[in-house]
Amino acid sequence: MLVTESIDEIRNTVRLWKREKLKVGFVPTMGALHEGHLSLIRQAKKKADRVVISIFVNPEQFGAGEDYEEYPRKLEEDLKLCRKIRAAAVFTPETSVMYPGEKVFTIDIKDLDKHMCGASRPGFFQGIVLVVNKLFNIIEPDIAVFGQKDIQQYLILKQMVKEFNHGVKLEMGQIVRANDGLALSSRNAYLSNEERLKAPSLYRSLTYIEKQIKDGVDQPSLLIEHQKNELEAKGFKIDYINMFSMDKIVPVERLEKEGNYILAGAVYLGETRLIDNILIEL
Ligand code: AMP
Numbered sequence: 001m002l003v004t005e006s007i008d009e010i011r012n013t014v015r016l017w018k019r020e021k022l023k024v025g026f027v028p029t030m031g032a033l034h035e036g037h038l039s040l041i042r043q044a045k046k047k048a049d050r051v052v053i054s055i056f057v058n059p060e061q062f063g064a065g066e067d068y069e070e071y072p073r074k075l076e077e078d079l080k081l082c083r084k085i086r087a088a089a090v091f092t093p094e095t096s097v098m099y100p101g102e103k104v105f106t107i108d109i110k111d112l113d114k115h116m117c118g119a120s121r122p123g124f125f126q127g128i129v130l131v132v133n134k135l136f137n138i139i140e141p142d143i144a145v146f147g148q149k150d151i152q153q154y155l156i157l158k159q160m161v162k163e164f165n166h167g168v169k170l171e172m173g174q175i176v177r178a179n180d181g182l183a184l185s186s187r188n189a190y191l192s193n194e195e196r197l198k199a200p201s202l203y204r205s206l207t208y209i210e211k212q213i214k215d216g217v218d219q220p221s222l223l224i225e226h227q228k229n230e231l232e233a234k235g236f237k238i239d240y241i242n243m244f245s246m247d248k249i250v251p252v253e254r255l256e257k258e259g260n261y262i263l264a265g266a267v268y269l270g271e272t273r274l275i276d277n278i279l280i281e282l
Contacts, residue, residue, distance in 0.1 A: 002089040003079060007138050010091045014052065014139055017088075022049035026141030026168070028132060031055040032072035032186035033081050036176040040145040041085050043173050047143050050088035054135055059095060061127030067271075072189050091139070098134060107133070109156060112249055116152045116264055117275065120239050125156050132157055136166045143169045149183050151262055151277050152249055175276070177203070183276045190272040201234055202267050202276050205241070210263055210278050213243075218255045231267060239273070241265035246279070258282055 004010050014024050025048030027040045033055075044051045055078055062068035075092065082090050106126065112118070113125040136144070146154045154172050161170055175183050181203040182188065182196075191199055205227040212223055220243060228238045242251045246260035255261060264277035 001079075001083050001087055004089070004091060005093050005097060007093065007097060010052065010089060011138055011140075013089055014050075014141070017050050018140075023142045024048055024139070025051040026054070026135070026139050026144040027051065028054045028056075028135055028144070028146075030057045030071065030186065031078050032074050032189065033078045034176075034184045034186065036147060036149065036173075036184040038081065038085055039176050040147055040173040041082075041087060043171060044143065044145045045086070047171070048141075052089045052091060052139055052141065053082055053087050054091040054093075054139070056091075056093055056098060056131070056135075058098070058127060058131040060099070060130050061124050063121055063123060066121075067187075067190075070190075072186050091135075098131065106130075107160075109159075112156050112159060113152070115250055116240065116242075116244055116262075117266055118152060120266070125153065128153055129156060129160055133160065133164065133166075136161075136168055141168050143171060145171045145173050147173050147175065148277070148279065149175045149185070149275065151264065151279075155246075155249060181207075183274075185274070187272055187274070191269060195269045195272065198234055198236070199269060199274060201231060201236070202265055202274055205231055206263055206265055206276055206278050209241075210280060213255065213263070213280060213282075219253060220255070221253060235269065237268040239266035239268065241267075243280075255282060 002013055017024055025044030027044050029037050041051055057071050059068055107129050109125055118125050158170050177183050181200040209220055209223055209227055213220055224241050228241055244262045244264060245252050246262055259282050261280045262277050263280055266275045
């Protein structure tokens with residue numbers, strides 16, 4: 001397995017593979033790999049002959065006061081996992097390699113980051129679009145796999161690929177959960193034992209709302225308010241829980257008889273931000 005910090009080395013390696021007509025899959029990550037990341041890598045391996053993983057904690061997607069410094073960094077363990085799963089290459093650039101100098105251009109994403117996680121994390125999705133744009137230009141993969149856990153990221157990147165004509169096909173990987181339902185996340189490492197026991201309540205609330213919707217509730221706002229109150233009573237601080245349209249990522253009050261919706265939530269347990277979502281097709 002190639003492990004490299006160098007843009008030229010990863011680029012040349014991928015170009016050689018492509019010359020041999022090998023299909024290249026790509027899974028971008030910020031490291032501290034867990035079973036969620038590994039499931040994306042397995043998905044990429046099914047579709048591609050060679051899979052590249054990037055491990056880069058992208059400073060551009062952290063706001064002031066967020067956890068850039070504390071974010072878990074476990075490169076040696078990550079590389080062991082990548083070897084075990086038989087990744088072909090891991091790209092681990094330094095920040096100075098990804099951002100060597102003055103940045104003149106910014107990418108405006110208009111309304112796609114007005115709601116959901118974008119509303120409370122200004123600049124977050126701009127930072128993601130910036131880094132993934134660079135990574136796609138460096139690696140030029142045939143396919144790239146992103147997790148449903150970050151559904152807004154996936155939808156924004158889909159639009160980016162379409163508008164900027166990146167020659168990559170995006171795939172979405174399902175959310176991998178712990179046995180008690182908590183979506184796996186590198187940030188779960190921040191949770192105290194007590195918080196970890198409470199954390200699956202977010203998913204439980206979402207599944208409860210989902211069931212009511214499947215049973216016919218078409219205006220779920222009261223139901224959602226009730227679940228928010230229950231979570232608050234358990235000690236969660238709510239950022240948002242809401243239904244969003246799948247195409248525009250805007251909140252929806254009344255559900256149509258047929259449509260694709262995202263039931264999504266973000267909450268804080270202590271300092272830790274947890275996100276989760278369920279896709280609902282009516
Ligand atoms: P991150 O390292 O948090 O930037 O995540 C890298 C990729 O892994 C993103 O596409 C995430 O959506 C995906 N991911 C994170 N957690 C999970 C999970 N529990 N299940 C599936 N994919 C995940």
